[in-house]
Amino acid sequence: MADLLSDDEIEAQLPDDWTRDGDEIVRTYEFDDYLRGVNFAQMVGEIAEAQFHHPEIVIRYAEVEIRLTSHEEGGITDADIEMADLIESERNA
Numbered sequence: 001m002a003d004l005l006s007d008d009e010i011e012a013q014l015p016d017d018w019t020r021d022g023d024e025i026v027r028t029y030e031f032d033d034y035l036r037g038v039n040f041a042q043m044v045g046e047i048a049e050a051q052f053h054h055p056e057i058v059i060r061y062a063e064v065e066i067r068l069t070s071h072e073e074g075g076i077t078d079a080d081i082e083m084a085d086l087i088e089s090e091r092n093a
């Protein structure tokens with residue numbers, strides 16, 4: 001079981017454009033159309049399966065919101081930061 005990160009650790013490790021919302025880290029990505037968002041959500045799902053760490057994904061018209069938390073630990077851990085970093089890498093690939 002991973003350790004919960006401190007407030008300072010979260011602030012220091014949060015990737016650009018991600019924000020903290022209580023026990024979650026969150027980012028909303030914008031797209032030119034709905035299906036690009038759907039395809040992005042599929043890619044995030046594949047990363048989540050590979051990491052066995054699953055975000056909440058909300059697909060809206062031309063935007064996708066990703067929320068990450070570590071349910072078993074009850075807060076934000078390295079696994080959430082790593083997922084955010086991996087999603088950023090894929091989004092910017």
Ligand SMILES: C[C@H](O)[C@H](O)[C@H]1CNC2=NC(N)=NC(=O)C2=N1
Pocket residue numbers: 052053054055068069070071072073
């Ligand atoms: C049983 C438990 O759900 C699994 O061990 C994994 C699956 N994916 C997960 N995803 C997230 N975000 N947090 C978890 O604690 C988690 N646990």
